[in-house]
Amino acid sequence: xxxxxxxxxxxxxxxxxxxxxxxxxxxxxxxxxxxxxxxxxxxxxxxxxxxxxxxxxxxxxxxxxxxxxxxxxxxxxxxxxxxxxxxxxxxxxxxxxxxxxxxxxxxxxxxxxxxxxxxxxxxxxxxxxxxxxxxxxxxxxxxxxxxxxxxxxxxxxxxxxxxxxxxxxxxxxxxxxxxxxxxxxxxxxxxxxxxxxxxxxxxxxxxxxxxxxxxxxxxxxxxxxxxxxxxxxxxxxxxxxxxxxxxxxxxxxxxxx
Amino acid sequence: xxxxxxxxxxxxxxxxxxxxxxxxxxxxxxxxxxxxxxxxxxxxxxxxxxxxxxxxxxxxxxxxxxxxxxxxxxxxxxxxxxxxxxxxxxxxxxxxxxxxxxxxxxxxxxxxxxxxxxxxxxxxxxxxxxxxxxxxxxxxxxxxxxxxxxxxxxxxxxxxxxxxxxxxxxxxxxxxxxxxxxxxxxxxxxxxxxxxxxxxxxxxxxxxxxxxxxxxxxxxxxxxxxxxxxxxxxxxxxxxxxxxxxxxxxxxxxxxxxxxxxxxxxxxxxxxxxxxxxxxxxxxxxxxxxxxxxxxxxxxxxxx
Ligand SMILES: Cc1cc2nc3c(=O)[nH]c(=O)nc-3n(C[C@H](O)[C@H](O)[C@H](O)COP(=O)(O)OP(=O)(O)OC[C@H]3O[C@@H](n4cnc5c(N)ncnc54)[C@H](O)[C@@H]3O)c2cc1C
Numbered sequence: 001x002x003x004x005x006x007x008x009x010x011x012x013x014x015x016x017x018x019x020x021x022x023x024x025x026x027x028x029x030x031x032x033x034x035x036x037x038x039x040x041x042x043x044x045x046x047x048x049x050x051x052x053x054x055x056x057x058x059x060x061x062x063x064x065x066x067x068x069x070x071x072x073x074x075x076x077x078x079x080x081x082x083x084x085x086x087x088x089x090x091x092x093x094x095x096x097x098x099x100x101x102x103x104x105x106x107x108x109x110x111x112x113x114x115x116x117x118x119x120x121x122x123x124x125x126x127x128x129x130x131x132x133x134x135x136x137x138x139x140x141x142x143x144x145x146x147x148x149x150x151x152x153x154x155x156x157x158x159x160x161x162x163x164x165x166x167x168x169x170x171x172x173x174x175x176x177x178x179x180x181x182x183x184x185x186x187x188x189x190x191x192x193x194x195x196x197x198x199x200x201x202x203x204x205x206x207x208x209x210x211x212x213x214x215x216x217x218x219x220x221x222x223x224x225x226x227x228x229x230x231x232x233x234x235x236x237x238x239x240x241x242x243x244x245x246x247x248x249x250x251x252x253x254x255x256x257x
Numbered sequence: 258x259x260x261x262x263x264x265x266x267x268x269x270x271x272x273x274x275x276x277x278x279x280x281x282x283x284x285x286x287x288x289x290x291x292x293x294x295x296x297x298x299x300x301x302x303x304x305x306x307x308x309x310x311x312x313x314x315x316x317x318x319x320x321x322x323x324x325x326x327x328x329x330x331x332x333x334x335x336x337x338x339x340x341x342x343x344x345x346x347x348x349x350x351x352x353x354x355x356x357x358x359x360x361x362x363x364x365x366x367x368x369x370x371x372x373x374x375x376x377x378x379x380x381x382x383x384x385x386x387x388x389x390x391x392x393x394x395x396x397x398x399x400x401x402x403x404x405x406x407x408x409x410x411x412x413x414x415x416x417x418x419x420x421x422x423x424x425x426x427x428x429x430x431x432x433x434x435x436x437x438x439x440x441x442x443x444x445x446x447x448x449x450x451x452x453x454x455x456x457x458x459x460x461x462x463x464x465x466x467x468x469x470x471x472x473x474x475x476x477x478x479x480x481x482x483x484x485x486x487x488x489x490x491x492x493x494x495x496x497x498x499x500x501x502x503x504x505x506x507x508x509x510x511x512x513x514x515x516x517x518x519x520x521x522x523x524x525x526x527x528x529x530x531x532x533x534x535x536x537x538x539x540x541x542x543x544x545x546x547x548x549x550x551x552x553x554x555x556x557x558x559x560x561x
Contacts, residue, residue, distance in 0.1 A: 096362065144349065163495065164488075167318050167431055182481070219386070242554045246555070248542055
């Protein structure tokens, strides 16, 4: 069985974001990078399936500049067999359709039985790429999965809906699944596996070789939102903060009465 | 400019997001028509053409079939913009349409600014104004971003569609959310733990503050996913919706899905090490502090 998991490297969301000089994305200096949270569930599910099947080969794919290889190594340490790095220094300017096209173009002739993606990325958050890859490849896709089962060519899953109810869905492979938070418990790579991952194949393919399409959309402006909530911001010594908070609770609420 | 609005049914009923779609179209201006897989007993309050496919035939969750039906309507109406809610239905269906139409998709629109669509990035720390260069654009709307102040009134002119194809996904019905062991909606005070608590051993810090304030404790989703708290403690779109007198968000960044569950709280205190955390937008007070230091002191002072 051939498996593919697509991941993205994103900045830590606790960073302070500044706009870049071209005014179309965030400035990358001083950011700490990590694996997109949703993709951790995708990698874990793919590795679990590989363990279940035994005879399976799992490729991890990531698009971006050289630095994304660090995040790919984490996926390799979690249990992916090989890495396909689609080298693109300007991947942040690509729209979701272009990203999906690169992935589809890579996957087209490789006969993957199952492709795993995260539901969305934490930075761009479009929730488009996975479904688009499946549409471009002409295979079914199940999105927003919080439960996954594969048996004999059939994927059974549960999609999470608003309010916490779930929709039970299934399709046959080849297929793509997009993974929601909580699908499983992503493992932490162990030290021996981190060492082993260093020896795994990690090939770089220039994005241009995969014929990316022209952009369908442009960012015309990016900026922090205008502050609307005129909430009070308190800083300083914890003991003083505690006193200030209690004072506010007395003045503004009835909960201490 | 012509817009096609795609309303959503769940469990045999029209969802309230239909009103948000109608309000969005009114703000944008131009003509609007609507599409719905549903039935005639529960229709949107929309003055205009409504293309209706029968839900018993077309299926409630059948994205491939719904896509085919929509493509027929789009062929006939030639809209420049197709709009869906950014919901589990919308974000699943929209990219299928966008690929078929070779249309750009703009996800989770929060605002229309000078005719352009604005979307969030990086957990709402940034906002991006986007322009599509394709003839047709597909857009999804963030839940709550276009809620009208008054529900629209109106009666659609129904045009029935012949049921579509079955698609390549089977839908086997719903599984209800587990019954809530704790009903947070009744609590007057809720102190919620976010991922910022760092480890499950720190949960008592939150519980103790909740006790000192005679309230319940809640949690954000990662805390529940990591099994540090039970699912019934989760606040947000996929958890409980609460409106206590006091909500204390501890180590919670303020993702839209969390805010949707607590923004109606009367008074909100956020405790966060990140001064820029989006929770600051809805908080009456943001105390910039490490919760592990501040909460025990606060609890002690409240108890004495
Ligand atoms: C379809 C869908 C549905 C979802 N439904 C829900 C839902 O119902 N409820 C929900 O909560 N989420 C939901 N989410 C997830 C949501 O998008 C966020 O991922 C989640 O709310 C983040 O939780 P958090 O704020 O606890 O964690 P994070 O975003 O990781 O934030 C942690 C915060 O803690 C702060 N912090 C760190 N250390 C400390 C410290 N020592 N002291 C003080 N502060 C500290 C950080 O600055 C940061 O702001 C959903 C997502 C999707 C896609």
